[in-house]
Amino acid sequence: MMKKIIISLSLAVITLGFILIIQSCGKDDPEIPTASTMADFVYTADNDLIAPTTVTFINKSIKAVSYHWDFGNGSTSTEKNPVFTYTEAGLYKVVLTVEPENNVYYNKLVKETNILVKSPGSLEPKTLFFTSRATGKVHYIVLDTIDPVVLDFPTGGLYKPYGIAVDNANLKVYVTDTDGLIYRYDFNGNNGEVILDAAQVPEVGEPYGILVIGDKIYWAKEAAIYMANLDGSDPQPFAEFSGAPEFPLGMAYDSIAKKIYLVNDKYDFSGGVYTINLDGSGLMEIIPGVDAGAITLDLTHGKLYYTDWIGGVFMANLDGSGVTNINPVMDQNFSWGITVDPEDGFVYVADKGHDIIIRSALDGAGSLNWVTDVDPYAMTIYFPE
Numbered sequence: 001m002m003k004k005i006i007i008s009l010s011l012a013v014i015t016l017g018f019i020l021i022i023q024s025c026g027k028d029d030p031e032i033p034t035a036s037t038m039a040d041f042v043y044t045a046d047n048d049l050i051a052p053t054t055v056t057f058i059n060k061s062i063k064a065v066s067y068h069w070d071f072g073n074g075s076t077s078t079e080k081n082p083v084f085t086y087t088e089a090g091l092y093k094v095v096l097t098v099e100p101e102n103n104v105y106y107n108k109l110v111k112e113t114n115i116l117v118k119s120p121g122s123l124e125p126k127t128l129f130f131t132s133r134a135t136g137k138v139h140y141i142v143l144d145t146i147d148p149v150v151l152d153f154p155t156g157g158l159y160k161p162y163g164i165a166v167d168n169a170n171l172k173v174y175v176t177d178t179d180g181l182i183y184r185y186d187f188n189g190n191n192g193e194v195i196l197d198a199a200q201v202p203e204v205g206e207p208y209g210i211l212v213i214g215d216k217i218y219w220a221k222e223a224a225i226y227m228a229n230l231d232g233s234d235p236q237p238f239a240e241f242s243g244a245p246e247f248p249l250g251m252a253y254d255s256i257a258k259k260i261y262l263v264n265d266k267y268d269f270s271g272g273v274y275t276i277n278l279d280g281s282g283l284m285e286i287i288p289g290v291d292a293g294a295i296t297l298d299l300t301h302g303k304l305y306y307t308d309w310i311g312g313v314f315m316a317n318l319d320g321s322g323v324t325n326i327n328p329v330m331d332q333n334f335s336w337g338i339t340v341d342p343e344d345g346f347v348y349v350a351d352k353g354h355d356i357i358i359r360s361a362l363d364g365a366g367s368l369n370w371v372t373d374v375d376p377y378a379m380t381i382y383f384p385e
Contacts, residue, residue: 037063037100037107043115043154049188050118054085057094063107064098072115089119091142091149114151116142116188123384124171124187130337130350130357131161131175134375138164138175138189141371143341143381148357148371153189163210163219163250166382167230176207176219182232187382195232203235209251209378211260213278220248220262225276239280244270250294250378252304254318263306266291273306273320286320293336294350294378298362300342307335313349313364326364337379350376 040060047053059067059080069077071084072092086092096111118124126143137156141148159179166173171187180198185191198204205221212218218227218238225248228235241248245264252261258278264271266289273287273295292306297318305315305326312325313335326347337350342362349358352375359370 037061037098037109039064039096039098039109039111041096041111041113042156043094043113044190045115045154045188048118048186048190049116050120050122051089052085052087053117054083055115056083057081057096059096061096061098061111063101065101066099068097070095070097086115086117089117089122091116091145114149116151124382126341126343126384127382128339128348128379129164129166129173129382130374130379131158131164131377132375133158133160133352133377136161138173138185139374139376140189143344150371150374153185153192155189155192158183162208162378164378164380165210165212165217166380167212168382168385170230172212172230174210174212174217176210178206178208180204180206182207182210182217182219184230184232196228196235201232201235203237208249209262211251211253213253213255213260218251218260220251222247224248225251225260225262239276239283241283244285245272245274246270248274250292250306252295252297254297254299256299257318261295261297261304263290263292263295265293266309273304273316287316287323290314294338296339298340298342301362303362305338305340305347307338307349313338313347313360315362315364327360327367336377339379339381341381343383348379348381350379352376 041057043055043057045053045055067080069082072094092115094113098109100107128141128143130139136158138153140151158177160177161175162178163176173185175183181194182196184193184195196204203226207219207221209220216227218225224240225238227238246269247265248262249265250263259275262274271289271291272285274285276283291309295306297304302318303315304318307313313327314323315326316323335349335351340347345362347360351358355375356369357371357376360367
């Protein structure tokens with residue numbers, strides 16, 4: 001009998017100890033924090049944002065209990081997903097302010113976006129487009145305004161956006177994502193669609209630079225340049241390389257000489273700037289060994305520009321001669337985009353490392369931090385025809 005009592009007491013002590021351990025562990029475990037309030041929205045618009053245009057705002061805010069919209073022209077709304085019509089052209093700053101749950105005001109309670117409404121019958125303005133991996137979006141800046149204002153495509157979701165090109169004839173914007181995707185958008189960012197996906201079309205690979213030439217798109221990938229119709233159909237090799245250039249990155253097109261310029265990766269490969277004829281013949285290295293990621297052409301003045309990892313922005317003749325560092329003192333860090341506006345005489349450089357877009361004269365003079373607090377990658381300019 002004594003043995004049974006001792007065993008029972010022992011079991012009771014063990015059980016009590018186990019319960020205490022569980023309770024103790026439960027008290028020490030950190031609580032899972034609740035989600036913070038965040039104001040956020042996207043929008044769609046009809047009539048290609050030409051006045052009058054009706055804009056539908058899609059609220060994507062988190063942990064908010066009320067909403068206040070300012071549409072940038074004195075009109076406001078407290079609806080969750082308002083629909084608003086802009087009757088006049090202009091640049092409007094849309095501001096969404098939300099009230100958080102439990103009045104916790106240390107969260108992100110405001111989201112702002114600029115919307116450009118165009119005049120009826122007007123041409124698309126001269127516009128600089130750039131991709132950003134930080135936002136997973138395409139952004140753009142109208143160059144005909146005095147002060148640069150960064151506008152956003154209404155949809156994002158890109159993983160690692162790289163190259164960007166504009167189809168002037170059809171007013172479409174093409175973007176490569178190195179996750180194996182090629183996107184096409186309307187000029188204002190609406191109606192985004194995947195036109196090529198490596199999961200279904202292995203030839204896509206990891207696409208980098210992209211060009212629109214006539215009724216074709218061309219994209220760079222490891223050991224090759226591929227081409228397809230503008231809708232992504234009929235993908236096929238344009239040029240395949242058994243040696244250098246081992247990994248084409250950025251590309252530019254000389255519409256006069258009918259040549260594609262391309263830069264070759266030097267991180268793991270041999271680097272260099274190359275040209276190739278539009279029929280796929282005549283591959284030639286014109287600047288050996290440089291570690292460039294982006295290239296652009298100024299056909300008006302017969303120059304090419306590229307960025308190099310060693311720092312600075314380089315200019316050369318179209319045949320590769322006369323290489324000059326036009327900004328040797330630039331505090332450059334991870335510049336991966338460059339484009340040129342010969343009409344107004346500017347070079348634009350995307351300095352991803354410092355989250356800025358740099359602008360200078362064509363010879364590098366007067367360099368300034370033109371746009372700050374952005375995360376720019378590849379860039380291109382649309383010129384009205």
